[in-house]
Amino acid sequence: QGQLVESGGGSVQAGGSLRLSCEASGGLLSTSCMAWFRQAAGKEREGVGALEIDGKTILAPSVKGRFTISKDSGTNNLFLEMNDLRPNDTAMYYCAAKGAGGYCVPLPLLFENWGQGTQVTVSS
Secondary structure, eight states, X not given: OOOEEEEOOEEEETTOOEEEEEXXXXXXXXXXXXXXXXXXXTSOOEEEEEEOXXXXXXXXXXXXXXXXXXXXXXXXXXXXXXXXXXXXXXXXEEEEEEESSSOOOOOGGGOOEEOOOEXXXXXX
């Protein structure tokens, strides 16, 4: 089974940008529905967006127009480009993978393979 390792988190001011990376081993990028999630302190984990094997993406309404999900199969990386960041985007961000069967939507219960997370903090 492949592993997922996130990087790229940090602290930024409101309106700033960050790009998160998720290095995926074991062929996950080519065989899995991939997704990004986030969990703020004291809140439940929520889906940010998902990327199907064919490249189609779905984004949560709260981030649509500001965040973009993409992948680079050559480097086995999944990316989350985040622009116009807001204080309420502050959270631990996780990438995750699930088998290609079924719906590719960012619902935590569907995903079985998770990274360790990377912290994003946005100050006002």
